[in-house]
Amino acid sequence: xxxxxxxxxxxxxxxxxxxxxxxxxxxxxxxxxxxxxxxxxxxxxxxxxxxxxxxxxxxxxxxxxxxxxxxxxxxxxxxxxxxx
Amino acid sequence: xxxxxxxxxxxxxxxxxxxxxxxxxxxxxxxxxxxxxxxxxxxxxxxxxxxxxxxxxxxxxxxxxxxxxxxxxxxxxxxxxxxxxxxxxxxxxxxxxxxxxxxxxxxxxxxxxxxxxxxxxxxxxxxxxxxxxxxxxxxxxxxxxxxxxxxxxxxxxxxxxxxxxxxxxxxxxxxxxxxxxxxxxxxxxxxxxxxxxxxxxxxxxxxxxxxxxxxxxxxxxxxxxxxxxxxx
Numbered sequence: 001x002x003x004x005x006x007x008x009x010x011x012x013x014x015x016x017x018x019x020x021x022x023x024x025x026x027x028x029x030x031x032x033x034x035x036x037x038x039x040x041x042x043x044x045x046x047x048x049x050x051x052x053x054x055x056x057x058x059x060x061x062x063x064x065x066x067x068x069x070x071x072x073x074x075x076x077x078x079x080x081x082x083x084x
Numbered sequence: 085x086x087x088x089x090x091x092x093x094x095x096x097x098x099x100x101x102x103x104x105x106x107x108x109x110x111x112x113x114x115x116x117x118x119x120x121x122x123x124x125x126x127x128x129x130x131x132x133x134x135x136x137x138x139x140x141x142x143x144x145x146x147x148x149x150x151x152x153x154x155x156x157x158x159x160x161x162x163x164x165x166x167x168x169x170x171x172x173x174x175x176x177x178x179x180x181x182x183x184x185x186x187x188x189x190x191x192x193x194x195x196x197x198x199x200x201x202x203x204x205x206x207x208x209x210x211x212x213x214x215x216x217x218x219x220x221x222x223x224x225x226x227x228x229x230x231x232x233x234x235x236x237x238x239x240x241x242x243x244x245x246x247x248x249x250x251x252x253x254x255x256x257x258x259x260x261x262x263x264x265x266x267x268x269x270x271x272x273x274x275x276x277x278x279x280x281x282x283x284x285x286x287x288x289x290x291x292x293x294x295x296x297x298x299x300x301x302x303x304x305x306x307x308x309x310x311x312x313x314x315x316x
Contacts, residue, residue, distance in 0.1 A: 059300065062259075062293045069258040076265060 007010040010082050024071020031064035094209050095188040108197065115192040118180045147174070158300075159307040163304060169209060170299045173202060178295040181260055185287055193262045197254065203253035206302050214309035222309070233296060259294045 039057040043050050096113050129144050137145055151171050155163045177193055184191025193313040194199045214222040226245070228237030263286045270279040 011239075058289075058293055059297055062290075062297055066255045066258065069262045070254065072262050073258050076262075 003009040007052045008009055013078045013081040017075040017082075020071050020078065021068070021075040022076075028064045028066075035064060042083070057082040091131050094190060110190055110194070111192055111195045114183065114190045115180070115198060117189075118176065118183055118192055121183070122175055122230040143249050154300065155303055158303045159310070162305070162310075163307060169206075169306075170302050172246075173206070173302055174295055177202070177256065178292065181291040181295060182287065183281060184260065184264060185291075191260050191264065193256055195255045198284055199257040200249075200255040202256075202298070202311065203249035205251065206305065207249040208304045210302075210309040213306060217310050237245075238273065252298065256294055256298055259290055263290055 037059060039053060042053050095108065096117070097112060098109045100113060101263065102111045104112065122236055125140075126144070134141065147173065151174055152164070152167060155167055155170060159166070175227055178197070180192045183189050184194055227234040228239070228241055231310055267283060267286070268278055270282055276298045
């Protein structure tokens with residue numbers, strides 16, 4: 001029985017790409033959720049602070065989102081190896 | 085689906101620059117284009133300077149005072165002497181990000197070379213500032229807050245210091261590059277509709293936010309390098 005190592009690489013790349021983006025999104029999902037909940041809490045407590053907290057919420061949101069994009073970069077790199 | 089920059093459609097022909105691949109040459113050309121856009125737009129704004137601002141001058145003044153307010157908030161009044169660096173980074177990255185949204189144009193910031201260059205400029209600048217303003221005392225913060233833990237902390241602090249330019253460049257690159265890849269993917273599935281919605285989201289939220297975050301972190305790093313511990 002001949003075994004082609006390319007098949008194993010393809011399968012592992014497909015599995016890895018899916019796992020990378022899936023697991024990577026968990027962390028930033030939790031992070032953005034915490035940031036948003038605190039942001040809404042602070043608005044409910046002090047509605048006049050909205051203009052000031054809005055910027056910092058968006059900054060926190062972008063910083064959290066970046067982790068998923070790192071994962072997506074890895075996933076895309078692995079995706080290119082499928083069938084190669 | 086594998087991303088191949090060589091097949092990218094571009095309105096500019098790739099020049100044969102020595103030592104660069106076709107994609108890198110295109111990135112250099114679009115960097116020149118970005119610089120040309122900024123220079124022409126700002127010279128236009130300066131020539132038509134009015135006491136009562138209107139139109140484009142309004143936008144420029146809005147952006148300038150926006151960054152100025154954040155510098156005063158984060159570093160303090162003395163931070164205003166570093167305003168040119170922060171504003172240059174903000175303007176260049178904002179323009180470079182927006183240029184990539186036009187079909188046939190590439191974002192210079194969608195290449196790690198451009199963002200790494202910017203991050204290195206910021207890194208070298210604030211290290212230089214720290215050393216020139218505090219002297220050898222600047223290196224004391226590498227030892228960490230607790231003297232007894234210094235032998236262990238010094239490695240962590242040094243790694244953390246070098247992680248800063250890395251995360252600064254990769255964050256900007258990943259955001260812009262992945263935005264472009266997502267647009268390409270969506271155009272492969274839907275001809276109209278969803279890709280436009282994504283481009284709208286990208287241009288309204290991601291692009292200005294990433295430019296702002298880059299300049300914000302520049303301010304935070306510069307502020308950390310020049311303020312002394314006693315002021316906290």
